[in-house]
Amino acid sequence: MNVLPIPASGLPEGAVMPEHKLSIVIPMYNEADNVEPLLVRIHQAMENYSQPWEVVLVDDGSTDATPAEIRRLAAQYGPHVHGVELVRNYKQTAAMQAGLDAARGDVIATLDGDLQNDPFDIPRMVYRLLTEDLDLVAGWRKDRKEGFWLRRLPSRIANRLIARVTGVKLKDYGCSLKVFRGSVIRSVRLYGEMHRFIPAWLATVTTPRRIAEEVVTHHARIHGQSKYGISRTFRVVLDLVFMFFFLRYRTRPGHFFGGIGIVLGVLGSLILAYLFAIKVFLGQDIGTRPMLITGFFLVIAGLQAVTSGVLAEMLSRVYLEANGALAYVARPQPPHGEGDGWHWPSRATTATTARGKPSRSRSK
Structure with a gap:
């Protein structure tokens, strides 16, 4: 049944194992x-x-x-x-x-x-x-x-x-x-x-x-x-x-993901500010420009998209630990x-x- 060699004990000579189970x-x-x-x-x-x-x-x-x-x-x-x-x-x-x-x-x-x-x-x-x-x-x-x-x-x-x-x-x-x-x-x-x-x-x-x-x-x-x-x-x-x-x-997720959101939000805001300046000072139409959609998208992404996945992950772990939910189901033995x-x-x-x-x- 067993084909592996049996090694000598690795404990120091005269070692006394502390009590435990x-x-x-x-x-x-x-x-x-x-x-x-x-x-x-x-x-x-x-x-x-x-x-x-x-x-x-x-x-x-x-x-x-x-x-x-x-x-x-x-x-x-x-x-x-x-x-x-x-x-x-x-x-x-x-x-x-x-x-x-x-x-x-x-x-x-x-x-x-x-x-x-x-x-x-x-x-x-x-x-x-x-x-x-x-x-x-x-x-x-x-x-x-x-x-x-x-x-x-x-x-x-x-x-x-x-x-x-x-x-x-x-x-x-x-x-x-x-x-x-x-x-x-x-x-x-x-x-x-x-x-x-x-x-x-x-x-x-x-x-x-x-x-x-x-x-x-x-x-x-x-x-x-x-x-x-x-x-x-x-x-x-x-x-x-x-x-x-x-x-x-884990204790300050807003420091990182909030930073990402601020960067994206600032980029989107700069784009929207640029388009606003064109509209106000040059009188150009901006309603059909792709940059308008890009600017709004970056602002929204900075506020919601990046942090939503992380918050969902953390909430799921809080739920599992706080409610004692298990990640498995076992048959009674x-x-x-x-x-x-x-x-x-x-x-x-x-x-x-x-x-x-x-x-x-x-x-x-």
Whole structure:
């Protein structure tokens, strides 16, 4: 089942993990062949973990057997493995938000469901988050197992552009393997393609000094196909444009868009003043001149057109957050197993063998 090597622990010798509860959130879309090997890998990585933990698997409206696999394996492993099933494909950001909403831990780790992220990196990242008093430790796929021209080169360009626009200097915004302080990540909501801008998003409620980057392992995809395509690039560009405006003018949008409106309004007013002077002093007819229409258009555009889109965007976000509206709809899942839903190191209802297979602990 598992063909990946098992690395040694990345924790310092004699390190004591601070007390916490850990939630591992994994959005999945058409990853039926990866669900079981991923859970095996997670249980191998967490076999000697000293704190309680859970796994939240989010099916993002898959068209294959992914939801059935999640239900089967959740029942097999026990109550510390939870499934969230969305009614349709809402894309990765909404699926990640659904997982964050379902997570109960005060520390939350996220990773992709394609086995390219390695769960063995999670304990080291959690230890750094808690011992260095950080709010986010983001993974850096320094040695990516993907093609250079179609994946790595565009990613490098995008990472530099995002870092320049947002002001949060990271080398790998696209890595889904991240570890958050739960209280901080729950203070923001994710929309659109914002999952790749999470570090910049968090910087609005914390500080870049509490965001760090950690080199992580990256594996080549074994099963399934990549969900990334050129269409996602265009969506990312649009979200990056909005992020630029939101990060700089979220509390004072009128300073920027009002400035644009003033410029357009002044240009339109100058045109209208020029035509008025021609009419009054030279007696020429201006009613059929295109400049008249242009002048009125610039004035109206300066007052309304530019700001209406931004105000609509902000109002939609205010509505979603103030009214508790969700960007997804999930099917209710029946309870399975016994216990409180955590994998406790001393009283686990579902234990794992050295191979990561589930084995029921016996109570005497």
